[in-house]
Amino acid sequence: MSGESPGDAPRTGEITDRILVLFTEVYAASEFDRQPLPCDIYTQEGVVRAMKGQRVPVERLANSWIWVDKTFARLRGQAPVNAPVAAPEEPLPAIAPRVATHPSQSARTPAAHGETQEEEWREESADQLERRSDQVAFEPFAEVRAGFKRNLHQCKELFQKGFLGRKIILTSKNNKAISESLVSYLDELLTQPFHAADYIELVNAVRQPENYTTYAHPSGVTFYAMAIMRKLMMLKEDFLEKRNIGRWLPIKTRKNPRTAGALPFSMQLSRYFDSQKAGILLKYKEREREDLLEGMNDLMHEYAALDMARDWPSMRVDYSRPNRLLVGMAALNCDIAKLILPNEVINKPDSLDPVEMQMMQTHPLLGIFLLKEVGFDSPRVLAYILGHHRLLPAGYPPLRNNIFFESRIIGIADMYDAMRSPKFYKGALTHEAAIVELEKIHQAGAFDAPLWIAARHTFREFNHDLVATRNRLSIAPA
Numbered sequence: 196m197s198g199e200s201p202g203d204a205p206r207t208g209e210i211t212d213r214i215l216v217l218f219t220e221v222y223a224a225s226e227f228d229r230q231p232l233p234c235d236i237y238t239q240e241g242v243v244r245a246m247k248g249q250r251v252p253v254e255r256l257a258n259s260w261i262w263v264d265k266t267f268a269r270l271r272g273q274a275p276v277n278a279p280v281a282a283p284e285e286p287l288p289a290i291a292p293r294v295a296t297h298p299s300q301s302a303r304t305p306a307a308h309g310e311t312q313e314e315e316w317r318e319e320s321a322d323q324l325e326r327r328s329d330q331v332a333f334e335p336f337a338e339v340r341a342g343f344k345r346n347l348h349q350c351k352e353l354f355q356k357g358f359l360g361r362k363i364i365l366t367s368k369n370n371k372a373i374s375e376s377l378v379s380y381l382d383e384l385l386t387q388p389f390h391a392a393d394y395i396e397l398v399n400a401v402r403q404p405e406n407y408t409t410y411a412h413p414s415g416v417t418f419y420a421m422a423i424m425r426k427l428m429m430l431k432e433d434f435l436e437k438r439n440i441g442r443w444l445p446i447k448t449r450k451n452p453r454t455a456g457a458l459p460f461s462m463q464l465s466r467y468f469d470s471q472k473a474g475i476l477l478k479y480k481e482r483e484r485e486d487l488l489e490g491m492n493d494l495m496h497e498y499a500a501l502d503m504a505r506d507w508p509s510m511r512v513d514y515s516r517p518n519r520l521l522v523g524m525a526a527l528n529c530d531i532a533k534l535i536l537p538n539e540v541i542n543k544p545d546s547l548d549p550v551e552m553q554m555m556q557t558h559p560l561l562g563i564f565l566l567k568e569v570g571f572d573s574p575r576v577l578a579y580i581l582g583h584h585r586l587l588p589a590g591y592p593p594l595r596n597n598i599f600f601e602s603r604i605i606g607i608a609d610m611y612d613a614m615r616s617p618k619f620y621k622g623a624l625t626h627e628a629a630i631v632e633l634e635k636i637h638q639a640g641a642f643d644a645p646l647w648i649a650a651r652h653t654f655r656e657f658n659h660d661l662v663a664t665r666n667r668l669s670i671a672p673a
């Protein structure tokens with residue numbers, strides 16, 4: 196999404212095609228008193244006030260804003276956008292309908308609840324997603340496939356919206372219960388890294404612009420945030436609290452024969468993964484196995500090189516299961532408010548203008564209001580959401596207090612996932628390019644060293660070329 200990166204300065208540059216003007220600048224308000232609206236209308240803050248086709252009293256039109264293209268403004272000799280202008284004498288011709296920016300958008304869906312509102316693009320349904328997941332190139336563990344299918348239906352249920360009077364609302368009343376169930380599944384899954392690798396590979400296999408908002412992005416962010424939490428937990432418990440890092444080192448691998456220890460290789464592996472299922476490595480061919488081990492070896496060496504005398508903020512975080520679940524729930528819902536922002540802004544291919552940028556930046560706060568309305572009242576979850584774009588002073592929203600460190604974990608997962616996602620307005624970055632971008636944000640001071648190490652290794656572990664193109668041995672899934 197535009198505005199994903201807290202390091203981004205507001206974008207200027209390209210002239211945008213559309214600008215916001217007062218409704219009364221284009222239409223005679225009196226003609227639309229309780230009549231179907233000719234287009235969506237917005238508040239001055241840019242939040243949707245009513246959708247095209249809805250009927251609202253004339254008083255609500257007086258201070259409403261709509262999108263028009265710049266040509267219109269030029270023809271009208273447009274005054275500054277923010278200056279209220281008297282209604283024109285004659286109603287102008289209706290504004291051309293919004294233009295779809297993707298082939299799939301030509302299929303329009305009638306909105307729920309009998310409204311005549313039109314969707315900008317069609318979100319892929321859970322069933323369509325499920326069907327495509329059946330055609331992916333590899334055969335994941337059966338239980339992973341089952342969990343994946345359940346999750347995608349849950350996600351789709353969470354991200355539903357409807358219309359009540361003039362308001363767009365979330366319609367999933369059991370958001371909290373669904374979020375809990377989904378993240379406790381992921382928490383369990385992450386204890387087995389190669390089941391987890393299957394899961395994220397499935398998510399990536401079905402990832403499309405058509406399911407970005409309501410499935411792929413929330414799933415990815417939650418997965419990565421929880422995976423990073425586990426790596427930091429391992430570090431905190433075994434390294435800082437128990438002073439135990441030595442038992443992981445050295446690890447013998449083929450590339451690193453000098454580090455061969457006296458223990459049989461299989462036992463070293465077991466220790467390396469601690470309680471995790473090292474045996475699943477058998478699913479990989481030798482080269483991949485070595486690469487994965489080298490990656491984990493690097494992780495341990497980087498951990499070991501940390502200055503233990505320093506007070507790292509990430510080492511003060513509570514990594515117990517309850518808090519891991521709360522972080523997961525926040526990650527899952529952190530962008531839920533984008534459901535009610537106008538699609539022109541969400542999918543805009545060009546830079547956002549200041550008004551649109553302002554609109555985009557309401558989403559953390561707006562999300563909290565929406566979640567409260569559906570009974571989602573966990574204060575910590577809401578606080579984690581609030582700070583997820585506030586990693587640098589330039590981030591948003593402006594907050595007086597320090598953010599919870601957990602928000603940074605969600606923030607880095609969010610940025611990585613957004614950079615790696617195909618969207619309507621731009622393609623995905625490669626893993627390497629995304630890491631380069633994140634490195635800049637890290638250098639600006641957004642993350643502490645343990646978080647940066649844990650995150651970088653998490654992303655590599657699940658997005659390394661060898662994982663994407665891995666050549667599995669023909670062993671039947673357990």
Ligand SMILES: [Fe+2]
Nearest residue numbers: 529530583584
């Ligand atoms: Fe966000």
Ligand SMILES: [Fe+2]
Nearest residue numbers: 199530609613
């Ligand atoms: Fe996001």
